[in-house]
Amino acid sequence: MARTGRPREFDRQAALEAALTLFWKQGYEPTSLSQLKEVMGGISPTSFYAAFGSKEQLFEEVVELYRSTEGRVADVLFDEETSPRSAIERCLRQSAKMQTDPSHPLGCLIVSGASNCGSTADQVVELLRTVRKKNHEALRGQIRRAVAIGDLPDNTDIDGLTEMFGTFLVGISTAARDGAKSSDLDRSVDHIMRFWVEA
Template sequence: MPGRGRPRAFDRTTALSRAMMVFWQNGYESTSMTDLTGAMGINSPSLYAAFGSKERLFREAVSHYDETEGAAAARALREQPTARDAIAEVLRINAVAYTDQEKPRGCMIVLSATLHADCGEDLHDHLAELRRSTERAFRERVERGIADGDVPAGVDAATIAGFYNALLEGMSVQARDGASRAALSAIAESAIAAWDVLTGVR
């Protein structure tokens, strides 16, 4: 007895990756269903059957971005031996990632702040929370450094996290505006050099 329905004629992960690239380049509002189906190689009924709606597809694409493009930086925060090393590695990784010639420039999640100004409130709040999560991850890594003894006790972890998160977001915007890899790397190295001043190390 034949199974119910017909199997999907496309690889879902590949289609999602292609949708991610379109959203990353164009933003949510500026991306049309025709843009998506053309890039994904599927028709509208298949897109809706697999992903539900444009907004649900976008949310899934953002999660896919975080899990794939953001994996190296997340690993650096976990695995580097000190808080300074961890945040330094995140900055260096992203100076390279934001200027990858094979991909849209900048960070998809950061750029959503400017590329999705007209999206619904729920989606806007979702994106804002994702951006804040990076700052929380920085703060938690600094707090871990305090506990481990590689960051001086009494350091304001929230302020340091806010500084490096703001700098990272600025690097993303500059990358989209055409800044070179060398320019972003120089910014990253300057910010790393500021660590001792920010933490009061002498």
């Protein structure tokens, strides 16, 4: 009589990484539970809900995983040991390089993950908006710090400069998904940094 082997143990981390890739590629709303369960190792509905609670809770974990891995390119915006100009420039260049890397889905999960969601996903939309706002305020903080330490003139339009760099940062995602090359975006960073008029 053939012996039945032990069932394969569920690898939660591998499943989470697979979900990240799928959400990153498709976005929250278009990604179905059946697709998630398939890429996460063919787990049963019972195992899925026991491990992650719900699709929304899974996505929240995915966002945290993203922010601790590829999404770390924006962490430099919160670094006050780096000069403000260098912090912003490094963020833009690192983001362009990461988002055009073909080893994973193109673009940024934080920007595009909930771009096509309906009202049933309000919490997901707000989650990503909150992350983007934190990055935006970190940009503003670096520009304010630059004025305070004399790296930018006292009459600098802080809000205008923040919006310019912030719009460029989130726009990288669309450009990357539309096929922009890392080298092209890097040259664009050269141009946008020329708007940094030092005191």
